[in-house]
Amino acid sequence: MKKRAFSGIQPTGSLHLGNYLGAIKQWVKNQAEYENIYCVVNTHAITIHQDPKVLQQNTIELFAMLLACGLTSENTKLFVQSRIDFHGALAWILDCNIGMGEMSRMTQFKDKSQKNPQNINVGLFNYPALMAADILLYQSDFVPVGEDQKQHLELTRNVAMRFNERYGECFKVPEPLIAEVGARIMSLDDPSVKMSKSNKGEYSVINLLDSKDSIIKKVKKATTDSFNEIVFDKERAGLYNLLCIYECITGKSRNEIENSFKGYGEFKIALAEAIFAELEPIQQKYHQFMQEKTYINDIITRDETYIRDLAQSTYDRAKSLVGLI
Numbered sequence: 001m002k003k004r005a006f007s008g009i010q011p012t013g014s015l016h017l018g019n020y021l022g023a024i025k026q027w028v029k030n031q032a033e034y035e036n037i038y039c040v041v042n043t044h045a046i047t048i049h050q051d052p053k054v055l056q057q058n059t060i061e062l063f064a065m066l067l068a069c070g071l072t073s074e075n076t077k078l079f080v081q082s083r084i085d086f087h088g089a090l091a092w093i094l095d096c097n098i099g100m101g102e103m104s105r106m107t108q109f110k111d112k113s114q115k116n117p118q119n120i121n122v123g124l125f126n127y128p129a130l131m132a133a134d135i136l137l138y139q140s141d142f143v144p145v146g147e148d149q150k151q152h153l154e155l156t157r158n159v160a161m162r163f164n165e166r167y168g169e170c171f172k173v174p175e176p177l178i179a180e181v182g183a184r185i186m187s188l189d190d191p192s193v194k195m196s197k198s199n200k201g202e203y204s205v206i207n208l209l210d211s212k213d214s215i216i217k218k219v220k221k222a223t224t225d226s227f228n229e230i231v232f233d234k235e236r237a238g239l240y241n242l243l244c245i246y247e248c249i250t251g252k253s254r255n256e257i258e259n260s261f262k263g264y265g266e267f268k269i270a271l272a273e274a275i276f277a278e279l280e281p282i283q284q285k286y287h288q289f290m291q292e293k294t295y296i297n298d299i300i301t302r303d304e305t306y307i308r309d310l311a312q313s314t315y316d317r318a319k320s321l322v323g324l325i
Contacts, residue, residue: 005034005177006140008041008081008131011058012048015065017206017275018185018195021248022146024069026179030144031073037138037307038071041081043088044131047124064296065208068285077303081134084304086311090133091126093318094159097166098129102155108148132156136171137311144177146184148194167321170314185245188222191237209283212276219272230261239264242271249274 009015009023027038042059059080066078081087103109106128135143135156145153153176160171187193189201199205203221210218223238232254234240246257246267261267289296 002033002035002075003141004037004138005030005142005144006037006039006135006138006174007144008039008044008134009062009066010045011040011042011055011062012045012050013058013197014207014209015062016195016197016208017245020069020208021185021245022179023144024066024071025248026144026177027076028070030177031071031075034075034142036071036073036076037140037310038066038076038078039081039134040066040079041134043081044127047121047127048119060293060296061290063300064289065282065286067289067296067299068282077307078299079303079307080300083300084137084308084311086137086308086315087130087133090137090311090315090318091130093322093324094132094136094163095126095129096322097163098155098159102158103128106151106155108152128152128155129159132159135174136160137314138307139172139310139314140174141172142177143174144179146178148184150176150178163318163321167318170318170321186237186241188218188241191223191241206275208279209286210279212272212280215276215279216269216272219268219275222268224264228263230258230263230267232258242268246271246274249278 005027007023007027009019015024027036030036040059040062042055045055045058063078063080071078103125109125109127131152132155135153143153143156153174157173160173164170164173185195187195187199187201187204188206189204190199193199195205197205203218206215206218219242222242224242225236225238227236227239230239230243232240232243243254243257246252247254250257252260261270
């Protein structure tokens with residue numbers, strides 16, 4: 001029997017190269033090895049105010065993009081979080097087994113509340129409990145995570161072990177799956193920060209639906225340095241970020257990459273070409289899927305019975321163990 005991997009992604013707008021290389025490409029790669037359950041976590045998205053119609057459209061578009069990226073194996077189940085009621089119900093049980101101190105130490109809450117001080121709500125503070133419920137409901141063996149989610153996964157592991165000790169065996173304690181390459185793609189114009197939708201620079205992010213001309217322009221303007229020597233050196237953060245992107249897309253060795261280019265200009269052209277070659281077939285499939293809304297709706301509901309049965313089995317056991325009737 002295959003081990004099970006679970007992860008989720010928010011429908012908060014256009015996906016970018018960091019999302020793809022840091023998460024989705026790894027999910028596609030893992031399809032043959034694991035039973036995969038991947039969730040469009042639209043409930044998490046409303047921790048920040050969303051236009052309801054835009055959120056609905058973003059959810060459909062994200063589903064189409066995940067399919068276009070290749071999450072189509074029979075080993076992979078895709079679903080929408082809000083359609084499975086047990087996530088919120090289990091999150092409440094977990095809330096009652098997480099200390100305020102633990103939750104207060106979550107750095108993402110601090111970061112997001114500082115960026116958006118007018119919209120600090122309980123849901124944003126409580127986000128890690130719902131994330132823990134997402135993972136534990138499906139008895140996940142592994143969770144593909146980026147560096148910024150490791151702390152939340154550690155909380156998930158701690159609350160799972162605590163619950164099992166207090167009430168009896170209920171949850172698998174999941175292990176992290178962290179990609180060796182591509183786990184943390186940085187902003188093109190400021191390599192000290194992660195590539196993100198919230199990056200303000202016009203040339204900081206490559207979106208998965210960007211045109212070839214746009215990709216070339218952004219890569220040419222990407223921050224490097226004055227040395228003009230192609231070498232993997234973390235101290236040269238801008239170049240290192242671009243080289244990691246190229247390494248992740250092409251699969252070439254670092255030694256081969258370093259020996260392939262004489263300077264930054266030549267390398268940047270090759271990088272832009274490689275990025276577009278990777279994204280063009282995804283873009284074509286995405287636009288095709290978006291013309292077939294009935295098909296997308298069928299895929300959204302296709303695996304729900306299986307997903308709901310898994311979730312209900314875990315929730316019913318947790319509910320019984322804590323004495324709820």
